[in-house]
Amino acid sequence: MLINMQYSPIMASPVDVIVVGAGNRGTNYSDYAVIYPNRMRVVGIADPRDFARKKLQQRHKVSDENTYDDWRCIAEREKFADAVLICTPDRLHKDPAVALAKKGYHILLEKPMAVTEEDCSEIVETCIQSGVMLAVCHVLQYDPVIHKIKVLIDSGAIGDVIHIQHLEPVGFYHFAHSFVRGNWRNKAESSFALLAKSCHDLDLIHHWAGGRRCIKVSSFGSLSHFRKENKPARAANRCLDCPIEEECAYSANKIYLDRVKKGIVGWPVSVICSNSIPDIESVTEALRTGPYGRCVYECDNDVCSNQVVNMEFEGGLTAAFTMVAFTEEICLRRTSIYGSKGELTYDGHEIKVFDFLTNKITKHTADMEVPGDFGKGGHGVADYHLIDSFTAAVMHKDPTMIRSGPKETLASHRLVFAAERARLENRVVICDEQKS
Known part of the structure; x- marks a missing residue:
């Protein structure tokens, strides 16, 4: 039986939340209220x-008077909940976060915080001045096995940390879905790939560095393969019309239609039918008319498909991060951390620590059981622990239950912006001491 130790036997009143953005992320986090109605209640939606709005309204039985098509209607009202879950598109994070923090709502904010360094700083400053808690959804810190890495580092299991190598394999069809055809394909419409996809990972590296300031950053990367010049001669502009679709690994027919034919209607199929329940007819229509049916070589994508980031921290600690689209595994991170007394490796499933003194390997895992549907895909287990921690923090008025506070999160975001500057300007960026 899963036992949650964050809640005392004498429970406080449930935390009332408003969901701003009723898409995949907002729906996922708010499902916590279905599992634990005595801990969380969804009382508003925008x-x-x-x-999407009506579907979430029905699921949580939210009154019409608290259901809106614009979050600004909530900001104009008197405060009627404890917290807000902001799960809007990346470029629409800053305004609701600032406005609703000023109203006194605690903020759970989907990552990235915002798409500019200045907006990230404004969000953090507003939350601090308003006395509200801010939890940015760096969910990997809440993954039980990944969290174990930090515990082992802090326990001295490998001595002083000397070097960190970290890989994010995005997954070939995941990248095609999200970063070629989908919402994060274009910098002007969303943000650059390192921020949209890998701020998770630079946040982890910053976390593992244990408070040491990053002093230098370099980065290299580009958009590979998904370019017009790589389109096969006989390929059509849409997969449904393409005579050579069967020869293409990135075919929308394979990624979406083949799944729905097998009864698989979760991500990524669920994303392409935003106004209906996914079935053969609705998915076919979405591929015929919508962005997800386009040839991957005929899209308006411009974000990097592969990027490396090199970092030097105080005390000589170095770190190397790689993000690459062209992988079998989907987001199953791989990590090696080299210390003065041992070596730690993580393969996406378990941790191994090799001790230099004893020449022995010790394996570590963690309990990955979670209630409901949270653990059925993606980083669902981590999603559960994130929303559980945030709810407990609000319920008990204890921000220490949030693993990454506003200042730490801002520092890791600044590291991402510094890395992208280094890539674009083809230089080593010296991090500003005043901002770290």
Whole structure:
């Protein structure tokens, strides 16, 4: 039986939350209220899309008077909840976060915080001045096995940390879905790939560095393969019309239609039918008319498909991060951390620590059991522990239950912006001491 130790036997009143953005992330986090109605209640919703808004409204039985197509309606009202879950598109994070923090709502904010360093700073400053808690959804810190890495480092299991190597394999069809055809394909419409996809990972590296300031950053990367010049001669502009679709690993027919034919209607199929329940007819129509049916060589994508970031921290600690689209594994991170007394490796499933003195390997795992549907895909286990920690923090008025506070999160975001500057300007960026 899963036992949650964050809640005392004498429970406080449930935390009332408003969901701003009723898409995949907002729906996922708010499902916590279905599992634990004595801990969380969804009392308000804001989303401009009728289908998504009404679907979430029905699930949580939210009154019409608290359901809106614009979050600004909530900001204009007197405060009627404890916290807000902001799960809007990346470029629409800053305004609701600032406005609703000023109203006194505690903020759970989907990552990245915002798409500019200045907006990230404004969010953090507003939350601090308003006396509200801010939890940015760096969910990997809440993954039980990944969290174990930090515990082992802090216990001295490998001595002083000397070097960190970390890999994010995005996954070939995941990248095609999200970063070629989807919402994060274009910098002007969303943000650059390192921020949108890998701020998780630089946040982890910053976390493992244990408070040591990053002093230098370099980065290299580009958009590979998914370019117009790589389109096969006989390929059509849409997969449904393509005579050589069967020869293409990135075919929308394979990624979406083949799944729905097998009864698989979760991510990524669920994303492409925002106004209906996914079935053969709705998915086919989405591929015929929508962005997800386009040839991957005929999209308006411009974000990096592969990027490396090299970092030097105080005390000589170095770190190397790699993000690459062209992998079998989807987001199953790989990590090696080299210390003065041992070596730690993580293969996406378990941790191994090799001790230099004894020449022995010790394996470490963690309990990955979570209630409900949280653990069924993606980083669902980590999602559960994140929303559980945030709810407990608000319920008990204890921000220490949030693993990455506003200042730490801002520092790791600044590291991402510094890395992208280094890539674009083809130079080593010396991090500003005043901002770290």
